[in-house]
Every structure is written in C-alpha cells, then in structure tokens.
Amino acid sequence: MEFSTKSLAFYIHESKDTIDIIGDILNDVGVYINDDSLKIDLKGGHVSDTKVEGLIEKDFKNIFSNRIYFYSETQLDSKQLLRLYDFAAAKGLLITIRSTNYMENRQAYDKPVAFISHDWKDKDKIARPLAEGLSKRLCSVWYDEYSLRVGDSLRESIEKGIREVEKCIVVLTKNYLNNHGWGKYEFDSIFTRERINKEKIIIPIWYGVKKEDIFKYSTSLPDTIALIWPSLKNKDEEQYKKEVEQLISKLHTALTGKSGVDY
Incomplete structure (x- = not known):
C-alpha cells in the first residue's frame, strides 16, 4: 500500500x-x-x-x-x-x-518563475518590495537588481528573461504608462510572446491608474483581472504593510497555484 x-x-x-x-x-x-x-x-x-x-x-x-x-x-x-x-x-x-x-544563492541560480516589468520610478515603492516578498516565499523572479550582471546586454537579458519565465508581472502605474523607452519595449515583448504562443502570461498590478488609462495603453489589458497595489491614503504604516503582504501572498498563489496560511 x-x-x-x-x-x-x-x-x-x-x-x-x-x-x-x-x-x-x-x-x-x-x-x-x-x-x-x-x-x-x-x-x-x-x-x-x-x-x-x-x-x-x-x-x-x-x-x-x-x-x-x-x-x-x-x-x-x-x-x-x-x-x-x-x-x-x-x-x-x-x-x-x-x-x-x-x-x-537560490535566487541567483534558480530559474525565475516570473518577470517583473516596471518603471524605475516605481522601484522603491512597488517593484523591490514585490521581488523581495516573492523571494522570501522561495519564489524566484527575474528582477533587474537580482538578474542583471555587470557587462550583460540589457536587451538580450530582458528578452531571455521574458522568454524563459512562466508569467510576467506588469506594474501598471502612471510612470509605466508614460514610459516609452524600456518599459514599452518590455511590454511589447511580453505581448508579442502572448500573441505568438497563444498563452496568457500577464499578471497586471495597478497603482494610481484607472481602466480608461489602461485601455488607452492597451485595449486588451483591461480585460485581464488585476491586483491593486494599496495606497497609504487614510491608513497607518502598519495597515499599509499588512495590505502589501496580503497582495504579495495573492500574487504568490497566482504564480505557483499554492495557497497561503494565516494562523
């Protein structure tokens, strides 16, 4: 038996x-x-x-x-x-x-599960906490501060990261929507992979944007269920951090298919 x-x-x-x-x-x-x-x-x-x-x-x-x-x-x-x-x-x-x-060490050598696409202006507030929170949950991600090394080709590294991950986390903020450089390049690469491979790999995170803003950027994005990054408005630091942790736990579940435990 x-x-x-x-x-x-x-x-x-x-x-x-x-x-x-x-x-x-x-x-x-x-x-x-x-x-x-x-x-x-x-x-x-x-x-x-x-x-x-x-x-x-x-x-x-x-x-x-x-x-x-x-x-x-x-x-x-x-x-x-x-x-x-x-x-x-x-x-x-x-x-x-x-x-x-x-x-x-595990983060350095594990194959990343997800690629984090973000604007550099949102690095401290959103992107880094996301990467650190997922890493602490032993979920490896492609994030520029973790994944890029001196001498790497930025374009080649980004393209390789997008090709090899299972999902792409896209941090949609006003900064990102107005980024017509690397941010737009990353999004176009991610969207191209979705279209060619006929797969859904984008996990959007919205912060400070409305559905109309997203629609102007990409007509298909508003149809994808998104996570909403919390605002500090009308709440203390402790409550804000708790909501951030809850979002990261939901994201972890979306990436791994595994649930979290509270006790």
Whole structure:
C-alpha cells in the first residue's frame, strides 16, 4: 500500500528572538502535526503579524517524517545552530536551518518563475518590495537588481528573461504608462510572446491608474483581472504593510497555484 509522510517548514522573519521562536516551535511541534487545517496544497505562505510562516506539503497521511525545515532571515552562527540541532535531536527531530545566504544563492541560480516589468520610478515603492516578498516565499523572479550582471546586454537579458519565465508581472502605474523607452519595449515583448504562443502570461498590478488609462495603453489589458497595489491614503504604516503582504501572498498563489496560511 502506498503512503506519504508529512514534513514541516517555517519561514521566520528577521528577529532577535529567532532562536526562541524555533525553540518554541520544536516544543509545540505536535500542534502543527495534528492540525488538519494545515494539511493544504501549499508551497509557501506568509503571516505578517506572527512573524512566522507555515508551509506543509501536499497529500499527507498520518505519518510524520520527524523532519522540519526552517528558513530564517536572521543569520545564525555555528554555536547557535549546534545548540538548536542538539535540542531537536533530543526530541527525535531532524531539522534543517537555512539562512538568508541560502535564499540569496537560490535566487541567483534558480530559474525565475516570473518577470517583473516596471518603471524605475516605481522601484522603491512597488517593484523591490514585490521581488523581495516573492523571494522570501522561495519564489524566484527575474528582477533587474537580482538578474542583471555587470557587462550583460540589457536587451538580450530582458528578452531571455521574458522568454524563459512562466508569467510576467506588469506594474501598471502612471510612470509605466508614460514610459516609452524600456518599459514599452518590455511590454511589447511580453505581448508579442502572448500573441505568438497563444498563452496568457500577464499578471497586471495597478497603482494610481484607472481602466480608461489602461485601455488607452492597451485595449486588451483591461480585460485581464488585476491586483491593486494599496495606497497609504487614510491608513497607518502598519495597515499599509499588512495590505502589501496580503497582495504579495495573492500574487504568490497566482504564480505557483499554492495557497497561503494565516494562523
């Protein structure tokens, strides 16, 4: 009879309490093993208010492999790692702790899932947070600050990126719609791929634009369901960041077909 096993993985944001967070999870691992609500089709997740993300693989039965993966934004030293490994081993658990160095290396060598097309004026507010948020969810993207190297041909790199990814995230802002240089070149390349290959690869994100603006730029774009980047107007910084994280989680789901978990 065939059966599968359960493993656990957690993403932990940068924190001075990373060791304690991991220790608490190891102490309460039974909570995560036995919670049926966590048995979901999921490759990544995000929980901004608890600072911990839970990920559990698909089609689990009732057998736990005793293996737990931790992805931490905080770089732990060898003594801290040894302490945690010993603590887990005493409980009969096998753990793997991967730091930001691991994630950065993975980002550098993984084949990107999506290409982020944006105007440089929107880099700080939208494009970089998108790239970082997806990277933290272990979803590799083609983003100029990550993917371009000194000496690369910009045109060749962009074209290669657009050809090889599964989806293209297009950040539609007033800056982008008025960009008749590289922004327009990228969009035309993406649209050409859609038309030639007869596939839907564009995931639009709107910010500060209306349907009429989008229609003037491309008559077909308003028909594509878009995500709306939140505005800071009438809300505090904490609420804004929460809405950004929710959008990135929705985007992650659209890219990977996997849902997020909040608990």
